[in-house]
Amino acid sequence: MSLVTLQLGQCGNQVGTSLFNVVADEINRQNGVLAEDFQEVFFRPVSDRHSGQGAQQHARAVLVDMEQKAVAAALRPARGASWGYAPCSSLTQQSGSGNNWARGYCEYGPKHTPDVIDLVRREVEAADYLGGILTLQSAAGGTGSGFGAAVMEGLRDELPSTLFLNHTVWPFDSGEVIVQSYNTLLTLQHLTASCDAIILAENSALHRTCQRMLNIARPSLPDLNGVIAHDLASVLLPAKVRGGRRLSLLSGLLVALGGHPAYKLASLQSVPQLPASSVDFTSFAWPGLLKRLRQMLITGAFMEEGLDWSATPSPHQQHTWQRPHNKALSALLTLRGSGASTADTHSFTDPALFPSWQAEPLTVTSTSVPFARCEMSASLLSCNQACAQPAARMQTRATSMLAARAYVHQYEAFGLGLSDLQEAVCSATEVVGRYAMLG
Amino acid sequence: MRELITLQVGQCGNQIACKFWELALREHAAQSKRLQADDSLSSFFEVGDGKSSVTSGLGLHGGQHMPLKARAIVVDMEEGVISEMLKGKLGGLFEQQQMLSDVSGSGNNWAQGHHVYGPQYHQKLLQRLRRAAEACDSLQGFFLLHSLGGGTGSGLGTYLLSMLQDEFPGILRFACSVFPSDDDDVVTSPYNALLALQQLLEHADCVLPLENQALQDIATRLEAGKGGSAGRPFDGMNSLAAQLLLHLTAPMRFEGPLNVDLNEITTNLVPFPRRHFLLSGMAPFQPPSARPSHPGIMPSFDQMFGAALSRDNQLVRVQPKQGMYLACALLARGNVSVGDLNRGISRLLPTLQVAPWNPEPFKLGICATPPAGLPMSLLSLANNSCVGATFERMHERFAKLYRRRVFLHHYVQYMPAEDIQAASHAVTELIHDYSTLPRCYLASDLPQPKPLGLSFL
Structure with a gap:
């Protein structure tokens, strides 16, 4: 099963590159066990006549930007990398969208959408079995957001039964772009119509996490993208549903998210958040990790530190003295590492966490393969109130x-x-x- | 490859341009050691098969000699400045087909430049514009360098702008306009400036006003800091304008974590179509001389941030803190992170007046390539209501002459008198637009929508 990634705009292309780097690292680390499984999801082997030079495998990705620099940087082969982008999998134009959503959607949309669809179709055909399409973009700019919206609509028409998972980077509140409030809302309006689920990641939360948890004094955008890539990989890499079959990509993921047409916004939280240098000196235990993750869900926090522990879920929210907490429609809990299949996830089944009408809100998947060199790690993809x-x-x-x-x-x-x-x-x-x- | 075409019109425009080309070459040489024919170089230069090389003349240690041609149209109605430029070290950058000159000058008369030379040279200008545009792969914009006080730059320059609007409608038109100072030595400059301003209002996408007085103040300060002045008097001032252009286009030409194209500048900084006059400030300034600066004391990022938005470093003499910020772009170069910029903003924001509908009016850009000779720099471009005061001063000086109809006969012989009246009206209206801004959208006037639900957060 494979996943085709569509990278839109400067942000989308940078996030995509980080994602494939994280995944490639994981594959190298596993060295055999499940590596082939992982590999098939994100990469395809380079056909024979090209081999002998450059990367041995190509990412299943399509790179799109209305400007050249970001894509050119992504295509530049990194030294010693085990993967690369296929040279003819990109579409660029010269003049950018100028942060204008309308320009991306109304001008570039009709002009270039057919070409992007062709590129995507080529990738889709190269996959034995398509698990879905992941699109990466930002909400504030013009290309990722405006042109992205047009492309999504085109793809939805072209591939009506394919599942689309979108990952959107939300801008800093202080603003990278002044017209971001228009751009983000237009993006949201169109994506909720054309995607199956939208994972939002806020730049400000990512920035804080880099500063406080990862000990990066002056986080740069690549650092932020690294966090996104880590989180995305932690849910997208294959894992098994407790006591059952493998969670099939995207479809299983979306079912776990509830698949409610009115609730498409989702958020992604993960523990532990550690700088790579301190992984070796950290001891892991499931109860502690899960307790923190649960509190992150209840408070709608992105960072595992500084949580408000006074918030407790209660089924009777009508009592005004009770502090209301963040409710989730549904959640997918992924555990990776030793003892993942037996860890106690009982605390997540508390009915107070979910609306009373929700019958089966929680899906737990696990795998004994550790992730990101951590002995144990967990991530939670959920559709909760804080997303809005x-x-x-x-x-x-x-x-x-x-x-x-x-x-x-x-x-x-x-x-x-x-x-x-x-x-x-x-x-x-x-x-x-x-x-x-x-x- | 994305190209920009520079239109240097009149004496002032050509002098700024000279400095600009010199600095642009130096920047590229510093960036790539060996002047390479890469994408960033091609935005300003055509790498052709010309006969002479300019790199050696500038003392750049570029190994190979590369025939470069400036993407420029050189226009002056006198020959002096152009021929001097051709004789100088930059002469090899230009070809005869890019130039247009006459012998008689425009006599410091806007009407003569606009209404006489404009139509007269229309075909020739068009031919040169088309030739330059055809050499481009993907033309991004035009930069007009001119002054408003004289005849050629202001009259013919604004004529060119309206021509561009007709001939290249989708391409951005930026104008770098030098506004005359209060004690300008051209007596008709109030008329010229006002008439040109009306044209800028109508035909430019973005105007970057520069004020002679402000440039002079900064240049004097820099000279004083160095101890002893060197070079020609206007050198320092022209270099300031040239740096502005380089910083503005840097995030488009070079790679960086947060690219900014020229069209993003217009999208973000022009909330209302007529208010497209951007106040520019920067820090630090490049040393005016060609030799590399002392590695002495470099300001920290925070100092640089404060300086770029301070009154002293603005290229127009205004009080930015007393005006209202409608929008502001911060374009950093060098090793700067988003966090640095955000920290600067959060510290500065409480001291600024911002439009209530745009409480955090910042657009950020980061370009990894620093300017030549400096580790980093910051350019702030602000759409600030205080530029209205500049226009007001300009209109007052005009009204003083116009009330008595002084010098009017020089203009009426080339243009209808009503047009002058109309220009006066247009500028008054613009001043009104800026002065009423703070009052019409006060925070209390607007219904403040309450955030919905989600009280747990």
Whole structure:
């Protein structure tokens, strides 16, 4: 089973490169045991006539950017790397989308979507059995978000029965891009319509994690991407459902997420968060790890330190003295390492964590193969209330910007009117409201 | 390969351009040791098969001699500056087909430049523009370098802008415009500046105003710091304008963790179409002389951050902290991380007035390649309502003459008098746009939407 990755925009391409690096490292480390299994998911062997030079395997990926530099950097072969991108798997243009969602969607979308679909189809055909398509992008820019939305819609039409998992990087609150509130809401509106699930990762949370947990004083964007790649790999690498079959890629993952059409936003949390240098000096124990992960779910935190331990779940939230906690619609708990199959996950089955109408909210998968050199590690992919929090903040920002009619002319220039922007804000309000109702 | 075409018009424009080409070459030489024909080089230069090489003339230790041609259109209605430039060390950069000159000058008259020379040379200009554009793989934008006070730069320069709008509608038009100082030695400069300003308002995508007085102040400060002045008086000032252009285009030309294209600048910094005048400030300034600077005391990142947004380092004489920031781009070069920029922003934000609908109005860019001779630099481009004050001063000086109809006959012989009235109106309106900004969107006027639900967070 294989997974085809579509990297969109500067951010998507950087995250994708990190992801394949993490996965390739894991494969090298395992040296045989399950390596072939892993390998098949993300890589395909290079056909004979090309071998002898460069990488022995190519990532199952398509690289897309409306500008050249990011893709060129990704394609440049790293010294000693065991993998590479296929040289003809990329599409670039010259002039970028200029942070303008409308430009990516309305101008580049119709023009270049067919070419991207062709590239994706080539990768899909190279796979024996397609497990789904993973798309990586940011929400703030113009290419990943705007052009990405158009591509997703095109792919959805072209491959109607394929599953799409999207990973979107949410911008810093202080803003990398001034028009990010419009761009993110437009992205959200379109992705919720065309993807099966959207994992959001907030740059500010990633940045804090790098600083506090990974001991990086001045985290750079590659450091942040490393965290994303680590988290993504921890759920995407194969694992078995407790006492049963292998979790089939994406379909199993999406079923575990609930597959509710109104709740597509998901978040990804993992423990332990350690700098690579201290892994060797850390002792691991399942109860401690899972306790922290559970509290991260309850408080909606991304970082395993500084958790609010006073928050406790209770089935009776109507009592006002009780602090409300973060409820999840459903969750997929992945355990990796020694004793993973027998670790006690009882605390996650607490009905108070989930809405009362949810019948089977928790799926646990495990594998004895350790991940990222940690003896034990766990990650939680869940659809919970905190996922809508970034959208709620952005929606407030966009509303006041829209009231001042600021930047509207930039979108109008490419055929996206005031009403389209208003619609995006409304759709975000709807999503936020629905997540609030989970409680 | 993404290219930019520079249009250097008039005496001032050509002088800035001279400095600009010199610094651009030095930057590329410093970046790659051997001046290589790479993508970043091709954004400003055409690597052709010309006969002479400029690298040796600049004392650059570029091993091979590479025939480079500047992607530029050189226009002046006098011959002096151009012929001097051709004789100089940069002469090899230009070819006769890129130039357009006359002998008589525009007589410091905007109307003569715009309404006489414009139509007269329309075909020739177009031919040169097309030739330059055809040499490009993917043309990104035009940079107009000119001053507003004279006749050629302001009149013919703005004529060129409107031509570009007709002929190359999708391509960005940036104008680097030198505004005349209060005590300008050209008596008709108030008329010229006002008439040109109206054109910039209508035909440019982005205007980077530079004020002679501000440039001079900074240049004097730098000279004083070095102890003893060297070089020509305008050298330091022109070098400031040239650095602005280099920093602005750096994240587009070179690789970095956070690239910024020129079209991102316009998307992020122009919230309302008519308010496209960007206040620029930077730190640190490159030393004006060609020899490498002392490795002496380098300011820390935080000092640099504060300086780039301080009043003293703005290229227009205004009070940025008293105006309202509508949007601001921070383009860093060198070893800078996003965290550094965010830290700087969080420290600075409480001291700034920002538009209530845009509480954190920052666009960030990081380019890994530092400027020549410096470890890092920061350019801030701000859409700040305080530039309105500059326009107000300009309009006052114009009104003083216009009320008495002084010098008006020089203009009326080339253009209808109503156009002058119309320009005055347009500029008054622009001033009004800027001055009413703070009042029309006060935070209390807006319904503050409450965040929905999610009270546990």
